[in-house]
């Protein structure tokens with residue numbers, strides 16, 4: 001299934017229910033954040049081993065939350081006129097400039113720390 005087909009499915013689902021009137025950018029951004037929090041609930045207060053166990057035993061529930069996040073993300077991007085695949089490609093190009101392999105490989109530093117490293 002292509003990205004455009006998925007986007008069209010999301011929009012058709014919304015429009016069949018006449019929900020566009022409720023799905024304003026602010027509401028979609030809030031829904032996106034709420035769904036991301038529902039995803040986080042699966043991991044809250046758990047050790048690394050417990051998280052691994054949770055993923056193994058609740059993979060479908062976690063997939064549902066990931067899908068909820070993606071659905072609101074795709075709908076919000078559509079609503080504000082952002083072509084998400086293009087935006088992702090553009091941002092990844094920016095990330096590649098911020099995090100060149102020769103500086104970032106194997107490092108957990110933020111890009112702003114690279115210059116501090118060079119200055120010291």
Ligand SMILES: [Mg+2]
Pocket residue numbers: 035038064065068
């Ligand atoms: Mg959810």
